[in-house]
Amino acid sequence: MSNAPVRPLSPRRLAGSLISPVALRLEMVVLLAVTWELVAHYAVTRIGTSGEPIFPSLEYLAKDSFLQMSNYWSGGWGAPSPGNGGTQTYLGAVLALASASFASFGRLFAGVGLGFVLGVVLGLAVSASKAARSVLSSPVHFLRMVPFLALAPLFEVWFGKSDIGAIVFIGYGSLVVTFVGIVNAVGLVPAVQLARARTEGATRRQIYRWVILPSIVPAMRATILVIIGLGWTLDVAAEMLGAQSGLGVIMEYALRFAYTGRVILVSFVYLVYAAASFYAVQWLTGWAIRWHPSQAKARRRRRFSVKPALALK
Amino acid sequence: MKTARISSQKSEDSDSSQAANISAGRTTGALQSLGDRAPNADVRLDAVSVTFMRSNGDRVTAIENVDLTVKTGELLCVIGRSGEGKTTLLNVVAGLVEPSEGRVLVGEREIHGTGADRGVIFQGDAVYPWMRVADNVGFGLRVKGVRRPERERVVDEYLELVGLSHVAKSWPRELSGGMRSRVAVASVFANDPEVLLADEPFGALDYVTRRRLQGVMLDLWQRTGKTILFVTHDVEEALLLATRIIVVGGGHVLDDRPVNLARPRDEEVLASSEAVETRRRLLSYLGLEPGAGSAVGQTNE
Numbered sequence: 001m002s003n004a005p006v007r008p009l010s011p012r013r014l015a016g017s018l019i020s021p022v023a024l025r026l027e028m029v030v031l032l033a034v035t036w037e038l039v040a041h042y043a044v045t046r047i048g049t050s051g052e053p054i055f056p057s058l059e060y061l062a063k064d065s066f067l068q069m070s071n072y073w074s075g076g077w078g079a080p081s082p083g084n085g086g087t088q089t090y091l092g093a094v095l096a097l098a099s100a101s102f103a104s105f106g107r108l109f110a111g112v113g114l115g116f117v118l119g120v121v122l123g124l125a126v127s128a129s130k131a132a133r134s135v136l137s138s139p140v141h142f143l144r145m146v147p148f149l150a151l152a153p154l155f156e157v158w159f160g161k162s163d164i165g166a167i168v169f170i171g172y173g174s175l176v177v178t179f180v181g182i183v184n185a186v187g188l189v190p191a192v193q194l195a196r197a198r199t200e201g202a203t204r205r206q207i208y209r210w211v212i213l214p215s216i217v218p219a220m221r222a223t224i225l226v227i228i229g230l231g232w233t234l235d236v237a238a239e240m241l242g243a244q245s246g247l248g249v250i251m252e253y254a255l256r257f258a259y260t261g262r263v264i265l266v267s268f269v270y271l272v273y274a275a276a277s278f279y280a281v282q283w284l285t286g287w288a289i290r291w292h293p294s295q296a297k298a299r300r301r302r303r304f305s306v307k308p309a310l311a312l313k
Numbered sequence: 314m315k316t317a318r319i320s321s322q323k324s325e326d327s328d329s330s331q332a333a334n335i336s337a338g339r340t341t342g343a344l345q346s347l348g349d350r351a352p353n354a355d356v357r358l359d360a361v362s363v364t365f366m367r368s369n370g371d372r373v374t375a376i377e378n379v380d381l382t383v384k385t386g387e388l389l390c391v392i393g394r395s396g397e398g399k400t401t402l403l404n405v406v407a408g409l410v411e412p413s414e415g416r417v418l419v420g421e422r423e424i425h426g427t428g429a430d431r432g433v434i435f436q437g438d439a440v441y442p443w444m445r446v447a448d449n450v451g452f453g454l455r456v457k458g459v460r461r462p463e464r465e466r467v468v469d470e471y472l473e474l475v476g477l478s479h480v481a482k483s484w485p486r487e488l489s490g491g492m493r494s495r496v497a498v499a500s501v502f503a504n505d506p507e508v509l510l511a512d513e514p515f516g517a518l519d520y521v522t523r524r525r526l527q528g529v530m531l532d533l534w535q536r537t538g539k540t541i542l543f544v545t546h547d548v549e550e551a552l553l554l555a556t557r558i559i560v561v562g563g564g565h566v567l568d569d570r571p572v573n574l575a576r577p578r579d580e581e582v583l584a585s586s587e588a589v590e591t592r593r594r595l596l597s598y599l600g601l602e603p604g605a606g607s608a609v610g611q612t613n614e
């Protein structure tokens with residue numbers, strides 16, 4: 001039997017193929033979609049104050065809610081502005097989402113980039129000098145304890161309804177997380193590795209450049225992945241509170257008028273962006289930790305699976 | 314692997330003719346400096362004591378009032394039970410630990426802090442995982458500002474001597490424990506220090522790998538004539554390598570004698586009456602009955 005060139009599809013093999021990782025993922029998506037539809041059509045069919053279903057079906061989201069996105073397009077590029085009497089168009093919807101996304105991405109990268117760079121510089125400075133540590137350490141650790149979202153209104157008061165406010169807010173959150181991560185990582189560099197550098201005659205500068213920095217790269221990368229996720233959260237908060245453009249602004253309008261469909265659509269877009277930027281950064285920075293012992297397995301595995309390993313998260 | 318076997322064999326059958334080998338022009342650069350090196354690389358400990366403060370507030374005197382002179386070119390093995398001050402003794406010479414009292418001299422100089430003149434092979438794995446093997450070996454040269462072509466030449470030479478030329482471009486994570494130990498050995502020798510300090514460098518390795526590396530170590534010592542302080546808890550290792558063995562216990566030097574066994578130290582030499590007598594004495598210092606010797610030779614810390 002084991003010599004048979006083609007094995008029959010036994011119940012066991014069928015079961016096996018149904019629980020393979022890829023199949024499982026697809027099955028989950030289908031299951032979610034079916035459940036969603038059942039709930040929308042039979043369980044929660046109430047119409048909200050805005051005249052929209054409070055639990056819109058997938059076809060409602062794809063057609064009606066998506067088309068209504070064009071309301072946030074102010075005209076141009078071949079799509080009229082419904083706000084000024086133009087018709088709603090799918091092109092307008094795409095353009096509205098694209099320009100809002102562009103604004104949100106800009107703020108995200110500016111804020112996260114700024115926060116990361118400052119966090120690394122401050123973290124290294126504090127790790128390097130006792131004086132800096134005693135001055136900076138406790139205030140930053142205190143700030144770490146304050147929930148970031150609780151500070152959002154404060155940033156609005158300080159910076160008004162401006163791009164700068166949102167960027168500074170995202171930057172602040174990223175900085176605090178990065179700072180704590182860096183100080184922690186520097187403290188964990190094995191003593192024997194520092195001792196070796198000293199016995200080979202390395203100066204403090206050389207030790208920082210060739211021992212401490214490379215050895216905290218995995219922690220830096222993990223920090224970037226964390227603050228990318230955090231950045232999106234802070235971006236939503238900042239834009240809902242006070243920005244002129246961006247996905248959060250659409251979200252805020254939609255919420256105010258209880259346009260449930262549009263709230264769901266924008267949430268979904270956020271979800272996709274957060275996941276996409278996470279994986280993109282993970283993939284782009286993979287080379288920086290190719291030396292790490294954890295990568296011996298991950299690299300081999302990657303040949304068989306497109307999904308990057310999450311080992312270092 | 315192959316190269317290592319060759320070089321370790323060489324050390325065993327060529328013995329004192331190594332010096333001739335070197336002057337014959339087989340090796341270059343760092344190795345060549347043997348002849349014109351300033352002769353005095355003696356290590357002298359002058360009434361050295363080291364006291365540690367434990368985190369619970371207790372004071373521990375790890376070494377107490379130790380006087381010791383290690384002559385240039387000696388291969389001194391330091392043996393003793395665990396926690397008796399071997400690492401501390403080595404760290405004081407390395408400059409990683411400041412003596413609480415007394416002073417340490419290398420040549421005529423009193424030393425303070427670490428320096429590239431004293432290279433260390435650490436007890437733990439100190440190979441940098443983010444540097445490829447060749448960059449690890451060349452690290453000390455890079456620190457000194459040696460230019461790349463010169464650096465590569467020296468690195469290639471030492472990689473070859475320890476039998477690792479074929480993995481020069483590999484990451485340390487791709488190496489076995491024994492190969493990583495060779496990287497550590499090559500790194501230190503490539504730095505061309507005056508004094509070499511090794512802290513149970515092969516303690517974590519299996520028996521066969523350890524025997525090979527002892528051969529590599531002997532070979533490099535005979536080629537370079539470095540002053541070496543070699544800490545070990547393994548009596549057989551000490552008998553195989555040392556020109557002199559000291560026993561450390563309770564922070565003191567309990568015993569200090571030359572080892573005049575012929576080289577290569579094969580089975581026969583190590584079974585001679587002098588070797589048997591030395592082994593017996595060392596084992597009794599470690600609190601072990603003679604005869605348990607072969608077992609001790611294989612224990613790992």
Ligand SMILES: Nc1ncnc2c1ncn2[C@@H]1O[C@H](COP(=O)(O)OP(=O)(O)O)[C@@H](O)[C@H]1O
Nearest residue numbers: 365366367373375394395396397398399400401
């Ligand atoms: N950094 C330190 N702080 C406190 N005690 C230490 C420290 N280093 C070593 N000691 C103590 O000094 C003694 C000798 O240690 P060590 O030199 O490491 O011994 P060995 O290398 O022979 O095993 C031990 O009692 C150990 O607990």
Ligand SMILES: [Mg+2]
Nearest residue numbers: 399400436512
């Ligand atoms: Mg020790």
